[in-house]
Amino acid sequence: MARNTQVSADHNAPPITRILAQFVASHPSRGWSDAVDHEAHRTFLNWLGCAVGAARHEAADAALAAVRMLEPSGQATVLGRKDRVDMASAALVNGITSHTFDFDDTHLKTIIHPAGPVASALLALAERQGSSGRQVIDSLVLGIDVACRVGNMMYPEHYDRGWHITGSTGMLGAAAACSRLLGLDAQKTAMALGIAASQPVGMREQFGTMTKPFHPGGAARAGLMSALLASHGYTASPKALEAPRGFAQTVSTKNDWTQITGELGERFEISFNSYKPFACGIVIHPSIDACVQLREQGVKPEQIERIELKVHSLVLELTGNKEPADGLQAKFSVYHGSAAGLTFGRAAEDEFSDEIVRRADMVALRRKVVATVDPAIDEASVDVTAVLTDGRRVHVFVEHAIGSLQKPMSDAQLEAKFHGLSDPILGAAASNGLIDACWLLGEAKDVRGLVKLAVPA
Amino acid sequence: MARNTQVSADHNAPPITRILAQFVASHPSRGWSDAVDHEAHRTFLNWLGCAVGAARHEAADAALAAVRMLEPSGQATVLGRKDRVDMASAALVNGITSHTFDFDDTHLKTIIHPAGPVASALLALAERQGSSGRQVIDSLVLGIDVACRVGNMMYPEHYDRGWHITGSTGMLGAAAACSRLLGLDAQKTAMALGIAASQPVGMREQFGTMTKPFHPGGAARAGLMSALLASHGYTASPKALEAPRGFAQTVSTKNDWTQITGELGERFEISFNSYKPFACGIVIHPSIDACVQLREQGVKPEQIERIELKVHSLVLELTGNKEPADGLQAKFSVYHGSAAGLTFGRAAEDEFSDEIVRRADMVALRRKVVATVDPAIDEASVDVTAVLTDGRRVHVFVEHAIGSLQKPMSDAQLEAKFHGLSDPILGAAASNGLIDACWLLGEAKDVRGLVKLAVPA
Numbered sequence: 071m072a073r074n075t076q077v078s079a080d081h082n083a084p085p086i087t088r089i090l091a092q093f094v095a096s097h098p099s100r101g102w103s104d105a106v107d108h109e110a111h112r113t114f115l116n117w118l119g120c121a122v123g124a125a126r127h128e129a130a131d132a133a134l135a136a137v138r139m140l141e142p143s144g145q146a147t148v149l150g151r152k153d154r155v156d157m158a159s160a161a162l163v164n165g166i167t168s169h170t171f172d173f174d175d176t177h178l179k180t181i182i183h184p185a186g187p188v189a190s191a192l193l194a195l196a197e198r199q200g201s202s203g204r205q206v207i208d209s210l211v212l213g214i215d216v217a218c219r220v221g222n223m224m225y226p227e228h229y230d231r232g233w234h235i236t237g238s239t240g241m242l243g244a245a246a247a248c249s250r251l252l253g254l255d256a257q258k259t260a261m262a263l264g265i266a267a268s269q270p271v272g273m274r275e276q277f278g279t280m281t282k283p284f285h286p287g288g289a290a291r292a293g294l295m296s297a298l299l300a301s302h303g304y305t306a307s308p309k310a311l312e313a314p315r316g317f318a319q320t321v322s323t324k325n326d327w328t329q330i331t332g333e334l335g336e337r338f339e340i341s342f343n344s345y346k347p348f349a350c351g352i353v354i355h356p357s358i359d360a361c362v363q364l365r366e367q368g369v370k371p372e373q374i375e376r377i378e379l380k381v382h383s384l385v386l387e388l389t390g391n392k393e394p395a396d397g398l399q400a401k402f403s404v405y406h407g408s409a410a411g412l413t414f415g416r417a418a419e420d421e422f423s424d425e426i427v428r429r430a431d432m433v434a435l436r437r438k439v440v441a442t443v444d445p446a447i448d449e450a451s452v453d454v455t456a457v458l459t460d461g462r463r464v465h466v467f468v469e470h471a472i473g474s475l476q477k478p479m480s481d482a483q484l485e486a487k488f489h490g491l492s493d494p495i496l497g498a499a500a501s502n503g504l505i506d507a508c509w510l511l512g513e514a515k516d517v518r519g520l521v522k523l524a525v526p527a
Numbered sequence: 528m529a530r531n532t533q534v535s536a537d538h539n540a541p542p543i544t545r546i547l548a549q550f551v552a553s554h555p556s557r558g559w560s561d562a563v564d565h566e567a568h569r570t571f572l573n574w575l576g577c578a579v580g581a582a583r584h585e586a587a588d589a590a591l592a593a594v595r596m597l598e599p600s601g602q603a604t605v606l607g608r609k610d611r612v613d614m615a616s617a618a619l620v621n622g623i624t625s626h627t628f629d630f631d632d633t634h635l636k637t638i639i640h641p642a643g644p645v646a647s648a649l650l651a652l653a654e655r656q657g658s659s660g661r662q663v664i665d666s667l668v669l670g671i672d673v674a675c676r677v678g679n680m681m682y683p684e685h686y687d688r689g690w691h692i693t694g695s696t697g698m699l700g701a702a703a704a705c706s707r708l709l710g711l712d713a714q715k716t717a718m719a720l721g722i723a724a725s726q727p728v729g730m731r732e733q734f735g736t737m738t739k740p741f742h743p744g745g746a747a748r749a750g751l752m753s754a755l756l757a758s759h760g761y762t763a764s765p766k767a768l769e770a771p772r773g774f775a776q777t778v779s780t781k782n783d784w785t786q787i788t789g790e791l792g793e794r795f796e797i798s799f800n801s802y803k804p805f806a807c808g809i810v811i812h813p814s815i816d817a818c819v820q821l822r823e824q825g826v827k828p829e830q831i832e833r834i835e836l837k838v839h840s841l842v843l844e845l846t847g848n849k850e851p852a853d854g855l856q857a858k859f860s861v862y863h864g865s866a867a868g869l870t871f872g873r874a875a876e877d878e879f880s881d882e883i884v885r886r887a888d889m890v891a892l893r894r895k896v897v898a899t900v901d902p903a904i905d906e907a908s909v910d911v912t913a914v915l916t917d918g919r920r921v922h923v924f925v926e927h928a929i930g931s932l933q934k935p936m937s938d939a940q941l942e943a944k945f946h947g948l949s950d951p952i953l954g955a956a957a958s959n960g961l962i963d964a965c966w967l968l969g970e971a972k973d974v975r976g977l978v979k980l981a982v983p984a
Contacts, residue, residue: 132759132760133759135759136752136756136761139614139755140600140602140613141602142600143597143598156597156598232777264733265741268738268742268745269726273725273773273777274772275764275766275767275770275772276725279721280762281762285725298593298596299593301593302590304586304590304593304738305737306737307732307735307738310732310733313732314689314732316689316732317730320688321778
């Protein structure tokens with residue numbers, strides 16, 4: 071029975087479901103700058119490396135085992151594995167692996183990880199369809215634009231309320247991308263967005279469990295299926311996103327509709343995407359960056375008397391674990407991150423392995439790190455001084471860490487990150503081939519060539 | 528990055544995820560009264576009739592067409608059709624058809640339609656596993672208990688906020704039921720509930736579109752997959768339901784935890800399940816019931832000068848359409864419902880067909896119905912007077928309509944309803960066999976016998 075107790079509903083929202091659908095269905099192919107197009111390739115490369123890198127993780131094994139109980143067809147590739155499953159299950163599993171290491175892309179305005187849901191849905195469908203690389207890149211840009219604009223509309227209230235915003239906007243991005251790839255008209259694209267709107271995935275309580283990476287995977291699957299349903303005439307409300315009892319007003323108390331409509335088709339949110347150089351929480355990144363710079367200046371671990379960090383308060387609040395017992399705990403330790411940066415010049419997934427974390431030299435070096443909160447230090451910054459055993463002091467100030475929008479990873483750095491993830495799974499030579507294929511994706515006649523390279527020999 | 532702006536979080540919730548998991552995993556088989564066990568059979572029968580009845584609806588066609596794009600295996604039956612699909616897709620499609628006519632069961636305390644998500648997931652898995660009927664009935668009672676208790680905890684705020692509560696609690700009921708059927712222990716059942724907790728399905732804005740019945744279907748699928756994932760070691764937060772950024776606090780401002788824990792294992796929510804005798808919104812039911820009674824007293828449509836209804840204000844607010852143009856509009860017309868009750872003595876799906884709605888005698892009779900709001904009349908009641916052309920007045924007062932908890936449909940009436948739905952699809956003889964199989968389900972060694980009867984010859 072209907073009730074009439076809705077609180078503070080906005081009955082005058084603009085028709086954003088139709089507006090986004092029209093945009094996705096009709097925006098011209100490559101209707102953006104070369105910089106945007108290049109960013110799409112960088113996003114794709116980074117996402118693919120993350121998915122391949124986690125292919126053998128126990129979360130991937132468990133998800134695949136569940137999927138196999140459905141006796142799926144072999145339509146699409148599980149990246150980094152020999153398994154083939156139906157395209158919706160491939161979207162699910164690749165979405166899971168791409169987020170398993172918490173190493174994927176970040177739309178910093180909303181902390182959405184947009185490629186997980188969008189690219190995972192898209193590539194599975196594209197492989198099945200034999201789509202061109204250009205279609206994939208176009209769909210990726212548009213799908214990410216939809217997810218991130220919806221995020222901009224609701225952030226931060228929606229996230230603060232408890233939603234894992236990657237999965238609770240990602241199904242819309244995936245639906246948009248797959249609708250574009252299927253060539254749906256604006257009307258059917260609106261239906262796809264509408265069906266997806268009923269399926270937000272994920273709460274933040276799941277952080278630290280396999281269900282966290284399930285969120286982008288589930289969103290990828292939901293978005294893909296929404297597009298397939300719409301393509302066959304399945305209907306939804308054409309006001310599913312904006313209506314008083316539609317998606318946005320149900321899951322968020324903040325709904326700034328202008329974030330959807332402002333500069334639509336002119337400003338592309340993928341421009342604000344960033345890539346993590348380090349496989350841990352972003353507040354540690356300035357400290358790691360500084361310690362990598364110390365190493366580049368010739369400072370060696372055995373010379374260290376003390377490393378003094380002046381940090382923002384959030385760093386100790388979130389990552390103040392001085393004696394991490396294993397790799398997972400080390401991801402929440404600015405002490406370990408700093409020690410790894412100085413010792414290895416990097417802090418990718420390997421540097422957060424249990425083995426490395428427990429090494430005697432790492433334990434010793436971590437104990438030489440002294441972190442203090444300095445109110446003058448910004449969240450994005452760190453002030454580091456290495457005090458050496460000979461009394462010398464080496465100072466590094468990092469205003470913005472590598473990987474931030476102000477100091478993005480270079481293409482070469484992204485390639486190095488890719489190798490770190492992919493080489494253990496595919497080998498260095500095959501990884502090189504895959505990197506090349508990613509950079510040339512926009513020119514590829516058929517994405518299946520690239521996908522084949524992501525299967526281990 | 529973590530934030531610290533959560534509003535009014537309850538950090539002292541009882542561990543309801545574990546409590547429910549323990550209950551589902553360990554409650555004894557048939558650990559309830561005969562009345563509860565019989566209600567489970569009634570719920571199953573009613574659900575099955577609804578699913579079979581809508582098997583050829585265009586929503587089923589569209590959903591199946593999308594599922595077929597995955598080239599699914601043939602593990603499980605689409606009820607009322609010859610199609611076979613993988614068990615997760617069968618859960619989806621049967622969940623859709625069971626709710627397509629809005630004719631399924633209603634847990635009146637929460638207006639959840641619990642069988643859609645729970646039974647659809649359960650029967651697909653049971654068919655695949657060759658489970659016994661007793662296992663199915665046990666799992667159905669427990670799964671419905673979980674969904675409805677979660678509903679009790681959050682209703683009405685959660686519903687008022689915009690959630691279609693059937694799909695936003697149903698994934699938990701489905702996960703619980705499938706965990707029980709799989710024989711998962713309490714730990715894995717908690718994981719299944721946790722994975723499902725991240726996947727609520729459905730907003731009320733979708734009412735009137737195919738995405739409304741998608742909600743129980745999507746919830747069925749999500750719950751089944753959550754149980755399969757958990758069975759293979761996939762993890763989730765063991766506090767996924769109750770934590771400050773878990774399911775309940777994210778999707779509802781009301782969380783009465785005692786609704787989960789109170790009389791758990793003693794009071795079974797399936798006892799409060801009800802079944803619609805009429806294929807339309809529940810506020811019209813007293814008026815239809817009254818007009819059916821007029822007919823039983825010998826009043827014929829051609830004798831009618833005027834039918835006077837004294838109704839609750841909600842009746843005209845929600846169903847005040849005097850001149851419905853088609854079947855869908857007629858479901859929101861107390862005038863059509865009353866005319867159908869008097870003319871046919873029933874108001875099932877057929878009586879809301881476009882053809883019937885447009886018939887001249889129905890148009891004429893609807894115009895003779897005069898409905899006025901009477902503040903003395905309760906929502907559950909109606910006061911009806913037929914004024915005949917010879918001047919006679921025939922009066923009927925209905926306090927509680929047939930189908931309410933106070934005046935439930937009899938088993939025979941449920942069978943008649945089943946025939947109305949199933950006969951056009953399976954034929955009367957096969958429908959009789961299916962009805963028998965439903966009543967005997969608790970004794971069946973293997974549910975596949977029953978399922979075979981739901982496939983048209």
